Amino acid sequence: MLRNGILNPQINSLLARVRHTNLLVISDRGFPYWPMIETVDISLVDGVPTVLQVLEAIRPNFDICEIFMAQEFRDENSPEVQQKFLNSMHGIPVTFEAHVDMKKRVPGAIGLIRTGDITQYANMVLMSGRV
Numbered sequence: 001m002l003r004n005g006i007l008n009p010q011i012n013s014l015l016a017r018v019r020h021t022n023l024l025v026i027s028d029r030g031f032p033y034w035p036m037i038e039t040v041d042i043s044l045v046d047g048v049p050t051v052l053q054v055l056e057a058i059r060p061n062f063d064i065c066e067i068f069m070a071q072e073f074r075d076e077n078s079p080e081v082q083q084k085f086l087n088s089m090h091g092i093p094v095t096f097e098a099h100v101d102m103k104k105r106v107p108g109a110i111g112l113i114r115t116g117d118i119t120q121y122a123n124m125v126l127m128s129g130r131v
Contacts, residue, residue, distance in 0.1 A: 006057060010040040014111040015062060018128050023105060024062075025112040026051050028122040034106055043116035051115050051122040052088045064092050065129035069121070070099035076120035085122075092131060 006012050018024055025031075028051060029043050042049060067089060074082060074096060086094070105125045106112070 005061065008040070008042065011042070011058075011113060014038060014040055014113070015058060018062070018110050020129050021065075022128050023109040024126045024128065025106055025109045026054050026124045026126065027112055027114050028117040028119060029115065031112075031114065031123050032103070034112060037106060037109055038111040039114055040111065041114040043114055045116055046118050048116045050117045051119065051124060052085065052117075054113055054115055055088055055124065059090075062126075063128055063130050064126045065131050066127040067092055067094045068102050068105055068125040068127070069094060069096055070102050070123065071096045072099045073121035081119060 006015065014024070025037070029046065033039065042054070069085075073085075099121060102123070102125060109125065
């Protein structure tokens with residue numbers, strides 16, 4: 001029986017299959033459904049859990065070398081929200097690109113974790129590997 005760390009068996013299974021340079025998506029509640037991508041939906045209610053809570057939970061056992069996010073995140077969110085996200089990334093390089101271009105990366109992902117986050121354009125595509 002697991003006593004700490006990720007307790008969700010679907011997320012554990014998904015993370016165990018990610019290899020070097022593979023992609024994993026953490027999405028907000030409004031991100032489109034991708035039928036060909038394994039999706040673990042952990043949304044409960046608006047704002048629960050958040051993208052940053054999931055990022056924080058997976059970081060201890062998941063090496064991330066780069067994060068891709070939508071440029072629109074910068075346009076739609078306050079400097080305080082942007083700073084909160086950057087602080088949570090702890091120095092991982094972030095590439096901001098048009099939302100439509102970021103979504104082109106999704107079909108190559110191992111899976112997607114959908115949250116209840118209501119932050120505009122909070123979606124992240126994580127590339128595994130060491131910084």
